[in-house]
Structures are given as C-alpha cells and as structure tokens.
Amino acid sequence: xxxxxxxxxxxxxxxxxxxxxxxxxxxxxxxxxxxxxxxxxxxxxxxxxxxxxxxxxxxxxxxxxxxxxxxxxxxxxxxxxxxxxxxxxxxxxxxxxxxxxxxxxxxxxxxxxxxxxxxxxxxxxxxxxxxxxxxxxxxxxxxxxxxxxxxxxxxxxxxxxxxxxxxxxxxxxxxxxxxxxxxxxxxxxxxxxxxxxxxxxxxxxxxxxxxxxxxxxxxxxxxxxxxxxxxxxxxxxxxxxxxxxxxxxxxxxxxxxxxxx
Amino acid sequence: xxxxxxxxxxxxxxxxxxxxxxxxxxxxxxxxxxxxxxxxxxxxxxxxxxxxxxxxxxxxxxxxxxxxxxxxxxxxxxxxxxxxxxxxxxxxxxxxxxxxxxxxxxxxxxxxxxxxxxxxxxxxxxxxxxxxxxxxxxxxxxxxxxxxxxxxxxxxxxxxxxxxxxxxxxxxxxxxxxxxxxxxxxxxxxxxxxxxxxxxxxxxxxxxxxxxxxxxxxxxxxxxxxxxxxxxxxxxxxxxxxxxxxxxxxxxxxxxxxxxxxxxxxxxxxxxxxxxxxxxxxxxxxxxxxxxxxxxxxxxxxxxxxxxxxxxxxxxxxxxxxxxxxxxxxxxxxxxxxxxxxxxxxxxxxxxxxxxxxxxxxxxxxxxxxxxxxxxxxxxxxxxxxxxxxxxxxxxxxxxxxxxxxxxxxxxxxxxxxxxxxxxxxxxxxxxxxxxxxxxxxxxxxxxxxxxxxxxxxxxxxxxxxxxxxxxxxxxxxxxxxxxxxxxxxxxxxxxxxxxxxxxxxxxxxxxxxxxxxxx
Numbered sequence: 001x002x003x004x005x006x007x008x009x010x011x012x013x014x015x016x017x018x019x020x021x022x023x024x025x026x027x028x029x030x031x032x033x034x035x036x037x038x039x040x041x042x043x044x045x046x047x048x049x050x051x052x053x054x055x056x057x058x059x060x061x062x063x064x065x066x067x068x069x070x071x072x073x074x075x076x077x078x079x080x081x082x083x084x085x086x087x088x089x090x091x092x093x094x095x096x097x098x099x100x101x102x103x104x105x106x107x108x109x110x111x112x113x114x115x116x117x118x119x120x121x122x123x124x125x126x127x128x129x130x131x132x133x134x135x136x137x138x139x140x141x142x143x144x145x146x147x148x149x150x151x152x153x154x155x156x157x158x159x160x161x162x163x164x165x166x167x168x169x170x171x172x173x174x175x176x177x178x179x180x181x182x183x184x185x186x187x188x189x190x191x192x193x194x195x196x197x198x199x200x201x202x203x204x205x206x207x208x209x210x211x212x213x214x215x216x217x218x219x220x221x222x223x224x225x226x227x228x229x230x231x232x233x234x235x236x237x238x239x240x241x242x243x244x245x246x247x248x249x250x251x252x253x254x255x256x257x258x259x260x261x
Numbered sequence: 262x263x264x265x266x267x268x269x270x271x272x273x274x275x276x277x278x279x280x281x282x283x284x285x286x287x288x289x290x291x292x293x294x295x296x297x298x299x300x301x302x303x304x305x306x307x308x309x310x311x312x313x314x315x316x317x318x319x320x321x322x323x324x325x326x327x328x329x330x331x332x333x334x335x336x337x338x339x340x341x342x343x344x345x346x347x348x349x350x351x352x353x354x355x356x357x358x359x360x361x362x363x364x365x366x367x368x369x370x371x372x373x374x375x376x377x378x379x380x381x382x383x384x385x386x387x388x389x390x391x392x393x394x395x396x397x398x399x400x401x402x403x404x405x406x407x408x409x410x411x412x413x414x415x416x417x418x419x420x421x422x423x424x425x426x427x428x429x430x431x432x433x434x435x436x437x438x439x440x441x442x443x444x445x446x447x448x449x450x451x452x453x454x455x456x457x458x459x460x461x462x463x464x465x466x467x468x469x470x471x472x473x474x475x476x477x478x479x480x481x482x483x484x485x486x487x488x489x490x491x492x493x494x495x496x497x498x499x500x501x502x503x504x505x506x507x508x509x510x511x512x513x514x515x516x517x518x519x520x521x522x523x524x525x526x527x528x529x530x531x532x533x534x535x536x537x538x539x540x541x542x543x544x545x546x547x548x549x550x551x552x553x554x555x556x557x558x559x560x561x562x563x564x565x566x567x568x569x570x571x572x573x574x575x576x577x578x579x580x581x582x583x584x585x586x587x588x589x590x591x592x593x594x595x596x597x598x599x600x601x602x603x604x605x606x607x608x609x610x611x612x613x614x615x616x617x618x619x620x621x622x623x624x625x626x627x628x629x630x631x632x633x634x635x636x637x638x639x640x641x642x643x644x645x646x647x648x649x650x651x652x653x654x655x656x657x658x659x660x661x662x663x664x665x666x667x668x669x670x671x672x673x674x675x676x677x678x679x680x681x682x683x684x685x686x687x688x689x690x691x692x693x694x695x696x697x698x699x700x701x702x703x704x705x706x707x708x709x710x711x712x713x714x715x716x717x718x719x720x721x722x723x724x725x726x727x728x729x730x731x732x733x734x735x736x737x738x739x740x741x742x743x744x745x746x747x748x749x750x751x752x753x754x755x756x757x758x759x760x761x762x763x764x765x766x767x768x769x770x771x772x773x774x775x776x777x778x779x780x781x
Contacts, residue, residue, distance in 0.1 A: 058649045083651035094643035098582040099575065106564045110571020111650035116564035123564075137561060139582075155646070 010072045012036045012163050012194035018053060018066035020218075026052040028218035029066065034196055034211075036071075036162075039189040041209035042198045043247060049218035050198040051090075054165050057196075058088035070163060084112070087161035091168035093152035097141035101132050101151045104140065105158050112159035119158060126154040130180060146177035153181060157188070164188065166197040170204055182208060202247055214247060273383065280387030312402045320406035328411060330509035333487070338505040344464045345396055346425050351461035353392045353426075353433030358453035360388060381534045385430055385526070392433075393426030404508075414510025421507045421515065424522035431522075431529040438533050451584050458588045462595045568652050569660045576637050576664035586636065590629065594672075597625050615683060616747055619691040622676055623743040626669060627698030627736040633665040635706040662703055669699055687747050694743035701735045701764055708771035731767055735760055 013034040020027040027049040034040045042050045055061040057068055059079045068075040068082075075082035096104060102123060109119035127133045130150040135143070140151060149172065156164060169185070170178045185208065189195050199205050205212050206226055214222045214229075222232055229246050328334060404418035436456070440449045507515040565571050580586060638661055641647060647657055673695055681688030709728035738760035745753035 058645075060645055060648050080651045080653065083649060086649070088645065088649040090645060094646035096575070096579065096642045098579050102561045103575070103578060107571050107575040108646070108650075110565065110568055110574075111647070111652055113566075113568060113651075116566040119566075120561075120564045 008036055010036070011069070012038070012071060013057060013196065014067075014069040015053070015057070016067045016069075018056060018068065019064045020049075020052055020056060020061065021064060025218055027056070027063075030215075030218060030220060032213060032220055034194060036194055037189065037192050039185065039195045039208060039210045040197075041205035041212045042196065042215055043200070043202065043205050043212055044198075044215040046200070048215045050215055051167050052218075053215070054088075054167060054196065054198065058086060058165060059083050060088070085162040087156035087159065087164050089152055089156045089164070089166040089169060091171050093145075093148040094155070095140050095148055095152055098139055100135075100137050100139055101127055101154065102136045104151060104155055108155040109158045114159050122158060122160075123154070126157055129184065130154055145172040146174055149173060150177060150181065153184070157184075160193075162193060164193055164195045166195070168199060169197055170199065170201060273379065276380070276383045277387060280383055281390060309402070312399065313406060316399075316402040316406040317410075320403055320410050324407060324411040328407075330506070330511075335502050335505045335509065338508065339502055342421075342425065342504045342508075343501075344467050345400075346429060347460055347464035347467075348396065349392050349426055349429035350432055351457045351464065352395055353388065353429045354436060354453055354457040354460070356388050356391065357430075357433045357437045358450050358457075360384065378530070378534045382530050385434060385530050385533075388433075389426045389430035389526075392430055393422055397422050397426075412510065415508065417510060417512075417515050418508050420519055421504050424518045425504060427526045428522045431525045434529045434533045454585055455588050458592050462592055465596060466598075568650075568656060569663075572657065572660040573664040573667075576661060577668075579640075580633070580637070580665075580668070589632065593625070593628055593632070597621055597628075615680060616687045618676065619680060619687055619694070619747055620740045620743045622673060622680075622691055623694035623698050624736050624740045626673055626695035627702045627732070627739055629669045629672065630666055630699035631702030631706060631732045631736075633668060634662055634703045635710075637661045637665040638706055639710045658707065662707075666699055666703065690743060690746045694739050694746070697742070697760075698736060698739035701739070701760060702732055704764060705732050705735065705767060708767055727767075727770075731763060735763055738763070 011033045013032065015030055015032040018027055018030040018032075019025075030049070030053055032053075042054070044050050052061060056063045057070065057075065059075060059082065063076070070082040071085055073082045073085070096107075099107065105123035105126070106116075106119065109116075109123070114122075124133070124136075127136050130153065132147060132150055132154065135147065140148060143151065149169070153166075153169070156166075164185075166185075169181055173181060182204075185195055185197070189210075197208075211223065211225055212229060213220055222229060224232070232246070401418060401422065404415045407415035437449065437453055440452050440456075444452060503514050503518050507518050565574055638658070648654075650657075677688060677692055677695065680691050705728055709731075738756040741756040742753055742760070745756065
C-alpha cells in the first residue's frame, strides 16, 4: 500500500474515551490501541463490555461518546470508509440457511464490491483451506456448528480485510476445527492482517495472541504480553503463573479496588 | 409449588391454560407488553357487540320466514358445513405441523414427569381451539341471533362446531402421521403445509362455485340437490346429514355427533401418542441433519460483481427456495381468481370486455408486493452482516425492494399488456393503479419493518395488527380508485384521499416509534 493512511505507524485501531450505556454503563471511557499486524486478544468476564466495544468498531452500535479510528479513518464520520477495511465475525455465524457456501461468499464479496474475477477463485481457495470444498454446493442449513463458523469466517476473509474482528471465534468448535481456525488466524496475522478477538478461553489468548487486554466493567484493566501481565502481579512466584491465575488475580483485584472506591 | 412436590407435574387445567396462553401470545405477538385486563375486556366486548350486530342484520333476513328442517335445507346446510369443515381441516393440518416443528418446548415437556398421553391430549385440545374459533367467531354469533329471532335450537350449533373442530384436528393428526410414515420427517413439514393450502383453496373455490360455474352446471347441481331431497328417497339418518340435522334441533343427532367426534379424537390421540416422542425427535433432527441428495447444487454459478447485483441475486435465491412462500403466493392468485371472474362476468365496457379484471389486478399487485417486500426487508437472517458492509443502508433497501417487486411485475405484465391492447385507457389506469398499490404496500412494509430470522415468521403475517389492517385498507383504496378511474367518476377522489391520509398517518406513527429505522 502506498496510501499514507496505511503507513505502518498508524495504529490499526485506536479507541479514545469510547463510552456506551444501555440500562447501565457497558463501555466506560475505553482507551485501546492495536498496532498493525498484531494479534490482539480481549479477555474479560461475561458482561465486561468486550462485545459492545467491538460492535461499535464494526459500525453496528452507535457510541454515546469517544472516538474510533481504523487505520486513521474516523469510523464515526466516515463509517463506510472504515467498514471497507473491517470484517466482523460474531459468535453466532452470520449465515443464510438456504444458501450454499459458494453463494454466500458471492454475496459477501458483492457487498464489499470485490470483482467476480477476483472473488470466485479466492472463494475456492478459502473453502479448500477450511475444509469446506466438498460442501461448497450444499446448503448451510445442514451444517454442523463448526462448519457454519468456518463458512462465516470464509465470508469475513473473502474481501481480505485489513482488520479482522472475531467475537468468541472458537465457541462450539471441536478440536480439529479449532485448530484449523487458529492456524488460519496466525497465518493471516503473519501475512500482515491485524486481528482482534475476544475470548473467555484463557488458553487460547495465551497461545495465540501477541498482546492481551483484560477488560472489566467497560474499562481496560491491564494490557501487555503474557510475560508483562505476569510481571503485573509483582510476586516472586509469578513466573510459574498461568494466564488464568493472572486473569483471576487482576479481575479480583480490580473488583476489590472498585469496592473500596 | 405443590405441583413440583407432588411429582405428578402440572394439572390438566394448568397445562391447558399454558397452551392457550402460548397460542394467544402467538396471535397477538405484536404486543411487547400484555394489554391490561380491563382494556382487553373492553376491546373484546366491543368486537363481540359489533359481530352480533352484523349477525343480527343477517339473521333477521334469514329468519323472515321460518327455516324448516326439510330435506332441501338440510342438504344445503350440509354442503356449507362440509366446506367449512374442509377449511377447518386445512387449518388443523397447518397448526399440527407448526406445533410439532416450531415449538421449542417439546423437549422440556417430554422430559418432565408427566405422562405422554396427557401432554399430547392437552396439546391436541389446545390446537383444536383456534380451529373451532376461526369460523366459530363469525358463525356462533349468527347462531345466537338466530336463536333469539327464530328458534333456540340454533344454539346447538355450538356442540356441532366443537365436534367438527375436534374431528378436523383428529384428521389433521392422522394425516400428519400418515405423511410422516410415507415421506419421512424432513418433507412432512412442507408437504403438510402445501396440503393444508390445497385443501383450504379447494374449499374456498367450492364456496364460490355458484358464481363461477356456467349456468348450465349450477342448474344441474340444483337439479341434483332436488333429486336428493325427494322425501321418498331421502335417508335422513345417513351420517353426512348429522351435523346439519343437529343444528336444526335434533338432539339425538347432536349426541351421536359428539360421541363420534370425541371417539375419533381419542383414537387419533392414542394412535399418535404411541409414536409422538419418536416423531418429535425425528422432526427436530430433520432440520439439523444434512440432506445432501436434496440440497446439493450441480455446479457453482459464475459470481456476479457489485452490491446491487449480488443482493438481488441472493434475495431471489432465498425467495425461490422457500416452498411455503411460493405456496402462499399461488394461494393468493387462487383466492383472487374467483373474484376476478365474477367481475369479468359482471362488468364489461365497450371496447374493453376485460375491464372488470383491472381492479383485481390492482388488488393483486398490492397484496403480492406487500408480502414479498415484507419478507425481503424484514426476513433478514444476517442483519449484522449487511449492516457491517460498506454500503449505505438506502442502497441496500433499494436493491431489496427492487428484488421483491420485480417478480410482481413479471406476474402482472401479461394481463396488463392484454388490457392495454384492448383499450389504452383501461390499460394505463390499471398500470397506474398497480404501481400505486405496490408502492404503498412497499412503504407500509418499510415503515413497519421488524428484522427477524426468516424461518420465524409467515409471509402475510406482519409484525403488527396495524400493519396488516393498513395494508388491506390501502389495497381496497387502490381497488376502488381503479374502478372509479376506469369508469371515469369524480368519486375517485374519495379512495385516493383515503389512501393518502392512511399513508401519512402511518408515516407519522412509525417515525414516532423507537424501532422505526432511517429510510431511503
């Protein structure tokens, strides 16, 4: 890319003071920066505001306040420009029961205005890569959950997004499918794409992510590589800690802080 | 909590109430919160009074001279009841397949400590309530008024209607079970619904047959009735006259009818109950299991480029692959046909013998456009995918509306061309009327939209009663506007201004609602 906007010093995602309340505050002045080419995991207990934050980035929920910049594009003033480079993969696959994977990919490619000459061979490659080639002309209604998830992922990759956002991508996948998805994500990150995923499976974050952000109560509580997070606990035995220990310690600690305040 | 501790589960009455509540919620699902008791009571009372008023007007005409239980009257009433019963059967079939496939609580009930037979009996009884009341709603008030004006024996219509409803539900259960054995769980749903549509349409057309058939046919039909009603040969004890004789005050016939309908019901519940659990399990599996033989396309079609092309292609694929939807469209064509022929016969004008068809085409245009636009706009399985795409919402809506209205144009183009060839005047006004009706139906669907997964809602059942009523009213406005325009009457101002007022009110109303979306 020669576009200055995509110069490597521009963050893939920059959230400043992002705020959203429904009945109560879901996202509370969230600041978050994700660098280009990073695989970033957002970790947090249920109801921490992970999904709401990412839905706002995808342009599906309007924030109450704050700013969202995707590769320097202001997602609030130029939503369509931002959506062009983003793909959103929620935990419930966005599929059509009555379409085949091929037809689905054609539709998604059409939405992102990818020329047919490019999208058709790319669709074939993706389906082969994800092990859905044999089912390319079968309707999705008969698919297992894992197959649906993989078809939806193929849909997200068909327009080669620069920022790929996945909400709980491994939910309901068996070991083999989870492995395929993990490999694909790492391969995409190596190829230069930026990936943000939420997960409650700590092991996934630990193994996959370059950096991990721990979010609770709509705020970023801690952020860093695995070893940086271990260091945050400040204990001598922290080196032996798993992410689960760190996570529980941080969440419990901030809850205690919140209670004290 | 005595139910939980007794270990027997809910009582019969409690479970029945639960079923009825589910039915009612489904019926009035537009309400986000339940209507409070007094308001519901007042609305119900008003509706009852209005229906009884209409029934009174009708009954006073009927009861002008005493209606005797002579063979001819028994035969005519039996014919009417037979058609009515077919209608009930159609509805029963529909609700049996719906209830089996789409109620998510079957597993819950089956795993509860209640006997299977009890659950099924209650469910079947609950299914028969809407079957009985769909026509009972209109006919029972008529019976009340006839009882007042003519003779109390008309009140026996109550047990007769209930028996007919039970018999229809029983047969619906048996037919579903038969289909299940014959073609398997995967296809029973569609086949059952198509069968329901066919039976309903046949009954409807038969009801209109007197107006439709050539005169020589109707004459021979009345000659046939006449020969049947010859007192010398009329066997009034035959089973087929039982319901009619019951309504004419024959208590013995009524009790026979109740006993036979009741036993039919018990037998079919008993037969069905034996394999109910297996059926439910198989049906639940049927929607999740792959059926490669049926669903595999032979080859991949070449991709198209562009937002509009791919959106329209996707919408057409989804419309095409919905047999239930196609059945509903055909049904609308079938329903409108008798009326079209009636108008055709009744009104022609010099130079344009088919002018009578024009208003029917206008009506059809509005109905089809309303249904198709509604399902393409609101029946979106992946709304977040479309919302996350770099495409303006207006562009999506335009492509969807275009995809939905093009099939309507294809259906209407030939008849409108025919009218144009007969008379440019009639043809042009028909075209204008069709476009007006389709456009206003489109607007109603857009303003009232409610995104839902496609399989969860029906084609003509809009999200709210208001939307359904508004659309019907608008269709009638355009219908009358076309009539007045073609016959060149200044009264056209009336239906047109009605339509304008309706559209404006809906527009204002939907804008005030939270879920009203930015549009165009």
